[in-house]
Structure formats: structure tokens, C-alpha cells
Amino acid sequence: MWINRRTDYATRAVLALALADGSYPHKLQELAAATQTPVTVLEQLLPQLRAAGIVRSERGPTGGYRLNHPPEDITLGKVVRLIQGPLAPISCATRHGPEPCPMELGCSLQETWAAVRDATIAILDSTTFADLAARADGRWTETPVTVTTPGTQPAPTPA
Amino acid sequence: MWINRRTDYATRAVLALALADGSYPHKLQELAAATQTPVTVLEQLLPQLRAAGIVRSERGPTGGYRLNHPPEDITLGKVVRLIQGPLAPISCATRHGPEPCPMELGCSLQETWAAVRDATIAILDSTTFADLAARADGRWTETPVTVTTPGTQPAPTPA
DNA sequence: AGGAAACTTGATTAATAAAGTCAGGAAACT
């Protein structure tokens, strides 16, 4: 129970973009609807994804967001680290600058925490959003990100 | 960074008991000193371990705590679950009664969270406190749980 | 008995983090 809500939202948003047609930008509102996220939360999450180079944005009436790289180049680990921080289960077991274990002479639990960390990293860094999109396909093709707002020309449904 | 302080304390305390001589009980104060934990916190953690059958207690001047089973029968996973709760990284990926994913038709991220959960469980449930004690030995033999309080007969130093 | 040492229990408080809201600003298209 350590993945917080923002991380959950952010990964869902990126997945939604990976599933969507990348040839045009998608509005915040559409992403919010597709991922069941409060718009105001995505409003602060997406700039963060943008600053990290994961997503690209365009302003104005035709604006919105799209992925900045092909989905196979974006790992789940990257997004999780960005929003959530280090993947170690405990602060004495981070890869970079771990806090020393307070137990005298350091304790053997640390090795096990490190093993959990490595297993987590192995999974998250080897899973790309292309993988996730492929897995989701067939389950989600019916309702892609396309939310037709009145007045907006409906996005071209992929063949 | 999801293992909270109490879980850290509790696992350290059990490890301290696993490293100590099990033929007599060890006082809360000694455990607190050996694990660098506030006594008042162990005061609420150890009853919890006791209720779960992990530890046994005796009252009175000669009282204290000791393991209720041989260390090879106590897994790290058991203690972590007890203090911390389910090991799943997110509530939609618990083994028992997961909350439904709010994304339409359920999202493919869930499978990855479940994979992280399973990897974590595999490590934590296969690591016993006998393993941890063996690993710690040589690093920790110098300062075992034995803390001689004035007036108390010093615990028999093994060999 | 009586007292001291230990565990037991439940309430309480303070600090921190998470989650969500809000208001005003800046760019771009029509």
C-alpha cells in the first residue's frame, strides 16, 4: 500500500496517452475523464511529467498533451520514481545515499530490504508503456481517450 | 520508503530476540537499547507481537520476552504483515478483496502491481529470522541483547 | 504482607504527509 494516489493517477494518465492516437494532443479534461482523476490533480501532475520530458504540451484551443517519446521508451519505473521518489522500501536501503541503520554495527535486515528494492526495480524498470498498452488492448479499445466535447471536432477514430 | 518505523522497530526487536539466548526472557529495556528504539514504542509493539503468537512474555521481576517459536519458523513476512498490513503496493492489487480499479474496464497496470506484490511476498515469506540471525552473526556477536542493569543478576553469557 | 520490577492497556498529543481545492496568469488559436 505504498503507491500513493498521485502516482496511480500519473501512471494511468501516461497509459491513457499511450493508448490514444499520438498524432494530435489530448486535453486535460479528456485524460481526467478517461482515468477517473480530478482535473485539478492532473493539473499539477502533468506539468511535472512535462518537466521530466515524459510528456509534451501545446497551449491554446487546439492544445493538450501527448507523449514526448514512443511508449516503448517510457518505463513505468521512471514515472513512479518521478512522482513517488526512491523505490526502496526503507530509507536505509536506497541505492543512492542510504541513511545508516541505527542498529549497532548495521543489521542484516538491510540486505533483505535491498532485495525487495531490487526486485521492485527490476519489474518497474523493465515494464514500458508499450507493454502496458499492449496488455490493455482488447480490454480498453472501446472507450479510448476520445471524449467529444460539444463544439470540438471529434478526434479521428483509428481505422 | 513504505516500511514504516514501527515495522522497522518490530522486525529489529524480533531479530534481537532471535540472536539472543532463548533460554531466559529479555527485558523490554534491553531490547530497546539493542535495537535503538524508544521504550514507549516497544511497549505497544511487543504486546502486538505477543497477541500474534510470535513472542511470549513473562511478568514480574524476572520477566521479559522471548520468541514463542524457533526462529526458522518465523518469517519476516509475518511480522511485516502484522504491523504494516497487506504487502500489495496499491489497494487494487491485494490478494484478498482488492478494491476495483476505477479506470474503465480495469487497467493493465494492475498486473504489474500484482507482480511487484508477488515478488515482495516471495522474498519476505521465504526469509526467516534464522536466516537473518545467521547473516548477522559475526557482525553482531559482540553486543548481544545482554544489558546488565545494576542490581539485576547479569544474564548468563553463553559459553 | 509488602514493595519493587516488570509487563499491559488505553488515551492523548504533536508532527508530518497526503489529497484535493482555488485563484489568478500566460500562451495560442479563431
Next chain:
DNA sequence: AGTTTCCTGACTTTATTAATCAAGTTTCCT
């Protein structure tokens, strides 16, 4: 111009974590 969209930062509320405190009960020893 004016509308639509993204952008930014401060703010509020709530939940969780962490630690403390004050009585209580059991057991041993003199």
C-alpha cells in the same frame, strides 16, 4: 478581442505516523 487551453503556486483539509503519558496488573523477593 475573446475564448480555450495549459501553467503556477499557495492554500485547506484530512489522515497517518510517531511518540508520550498515566494508570493498571502480575510476579517475585525479602
